[in-house]
Amino acid sequence: MAKLKRLFNDPYDVVDEMIEGYAKAHKQYVHMDESEEAQGRVLVSNEVGKKDKVGIVVGGGTGHEPMFLGYVGKDFADAVVMGNINTSPSPDPCYAAARAVDTGKGVVYLYGNYAGDVMNFDMGAEEAEDEDDIVVKSVTVKDDVVSAPKDRIEDRRGVAGDFIVFKAAGAAAAMGKDLDEVVRIAEKANSVTRSMGVAMSSSTIPAKGGTIFEMEDGDMEIGMGIHGEPGVRRGKIDTADNVVDEIMDPILSDLPFEKGDEVYVLVNSLGATPLMDLHVCFRRVQQILDEKGITVYKTLVGPFATSMDMAGMSITLTKLDDELKEMLDYPCDTPYFTQV
């Protein structure tokens, strides 16, 4: 097996060493939850406790940086719970995070809709309720159109759309809205957000010493999931315009996005795809939306939810109304996303 082009020490320590480094690098924003239950897998915003608000806890497996930890700071997420690479955190850290951010107004867990995450976060929520009477509600993000057909939308997984849903929830909580309102707004953002991606290489896992899956050099996989879950079609790498056309079709028809709609666009790198390529892709996204009479309200281009060193990108569209615009425009300040 080819040697990994990654920098790590003991491969079993990568997650803990990343968290240690991150907490120190971004100490003006976050600190470690030192409790036993947190198991070194919870980072808490330094803003927690400065005002009474609904607590926003995000989390999931690691290997998607800057998702999830990069969005903990002021008026976005209040804490993050991190598992092993591509693997949900365990229940105790989920519980610890709820305990760390609760100010008596309740807590929302927000994470991608994966079976393992649901089991662990649910067990963490039970613990928070049983031990400390903390009211915890959960919103699971389901933006990946390929992950299940529309008639089984409850089975869909969360990918880069996590960012949009978390941002909306974080703003709602920062504005002082109550638990039910924060959940309503997060679910609303969830219901109008759609994503799809393409991968051109596998990410690598240090403890495995290799790639997650095999891909011939020069191939791409349309619709691949953020953990390398197989997509809808494998073929030769095509032009940016053709790839974007193939991805935009299922996204647009799924909601559907229609003439007159206003959208937020997120063109996301899966890790190894450069900003140059992402902007070439966005150029085509804009052309398609112009043709359809759909207005682009705002665009984000960059690495927001990655798969470490995977080459590939995803496109996320969110259909906006006045309320969602207000949430997405609301100021926030975190190490990897600041809105002024």
Add this chain to the structure above:
Amino acid sequence: MAEELSKAYFIQVIEDLIPWIEDRKEYFTDLDSAIGDGDHGINLSIGFREVASHLDEWKADNVAGLYKNVGKALLDKVGGSAGPLYGSFFMKFGVPVKKKGPDEGVTGDEFVEMMDKAISIIQKRGKSTTGEKTMNDTLMPALDALKAAHAAGDDIKTAMGKAVEAGKAGLESTRDMIATKGRAMRLGERAVGHLDPGAASTAEMLEIFYKDMPDA
């Protein structure tokens, strides 16, 4: 009823699971790469490394306490779906015999009850049943075979041998299934032709429970 399985047997099972997962982690990870996210074996090995580092302290506990500690370590360290599923299996396994003394073993009746408790919690946590291309496809037929053979009067090792065979047949049946649970679900028919990694790892785990049993 006489004790059929000693405390030493239950320690031996854990001691054998530790090298087993190190040996087999790449195989399970490869199975997972085909239809999931390619980490099943690695995450289990992270969990069992934690078990290995504490096992000596836990040996003084009774069977229930020992297995609860093993389960808690897996729950804490593995994460994903395998953490709650494997973790709950071990945490519940000892519950029927939690009142036993630290050196006591268990009877055949008790062992069947323990397996029932441990396998039932997996169905509950995973909100899943057979035919969905999950570890239930190994565990539920194994449990049914164990109960049937035990009820028919087989000694515990013979009964567990039948459970292992039923589990392997169940594992094999996952090859032709379309997944309706877990990450393989998004594949639809493309998952057909691949064994489910959770079904594969639990089939081998049951075999260790069988092989460590003393001959009747």
